[in-house]
Amino acid sequence: MNRCAIEVMGDIGDIILAYGQSDEYSFIIPKSSSLFSRRSSKISSTIVSLFASNYVMHWSEYFGDSKLQYAPCFDSRIVCYPNDKILKDYLSWRQADCHINNLYNTTFWALVKSGLSETAAENRLMGTFAKDKNEILFTEFGINYNNIEPIYRKGSTIIRKMTEVTSISPNTGEEVKRIKLIPTAIYVDIIGEGFWQEHPELLEE
Incomplete structure (x- = not known):
């Protein structure tokens, strides 16, 4: 993706x-x-x-x-979107949704992998808050949610970054280094x- x-x-x-x-x-x-x-x-x-x-x-x-x-x-x-504030609010909501979904899925599949049926795992998580899921992950599975790779917790933000690019000159056959703006995925807080x-x-x- x-x-x-x-x-x-x-x-x-x-x-x-x-x-x-x-x-x-x-x-x-x-x-x-x-x-x-x-x-x-x-x-x-x-x-x-x-x-x-x-x-x-x-x-x-x-x-x-x-x-x-x-x-x-x-x-x-x-x-x-009519202005930058609403655009930022939209993107913040997208990243918050990523965190909510990933925390639930991480906890859900940890429970299933431990032997619970999917229905039992759903019932176990019903009505829980973020702190409850973090507690289950840490106390039962030794997983610190904050140590999970940020790509899963924060999603992917792609921006154009100044990047050194090496190419071969068609005239001389020598390497040529240039700085270009390259679309690059980063995994950071945008809220x-x-x-x-x-x-x-x-x-x-």
């Missing part, structure tokens, strides 16, 4: 940020963009078709000889102000 999003950002330069968790990705296009004359149907159909085609193209790089069982299909929609202060270029207001 991250590779697909990176390829989409590589093809569509107007996308300034993408956020993904599970099987969902959000692509952010700034208010100043005139991509496809801001036709929502054109933007939506292009992004989702590019994403799906990259999913097929790069499948074997990640799953080897394990073949796709059916053609992947993704739905899409366009939402126009607090620190991320936005570090990347003020992402906001227009």
Whole structure:
């Protein structure tokens, strides 16, 4: 999923940020963009078709000889947020949802792996809060949730980062090093102000 999003950002330069968790990705296009004359149907159909085609193209790089069982299909929609604050609120909600879902799933499958049926695990977690799930993970399975890889706890944020790229000059055959803005996945907190202060270029207001 991250590779697909990176390829989409590589093809569509107007996308300034993408956020993904599970099987969902959000692509952010700034208010100043005139991509496809801001036709929502054109933007939506292009992004989702590019994403799906990259999913097929790069499948074997990640799953080897394990073949796709059916053609992947993704739905899409366009939402126009009126200002940066609401955009940040939306992205914060997406990351909070990632944390909630991952904490539940981590605890659920730990219980199932320990011998409980899926129904029993669901019943055990019914009505529990985050602190209860953290307690189950730590006391029963020795898992400190904060030590789980951040890609699972925080989801994937893709931004364009200054990266040194090496290529071969067609004229001299020598290596040439250049600095380019490359779409790169990072796994950081985007709810607090620190991320936005570090990347003020992402906001227009």
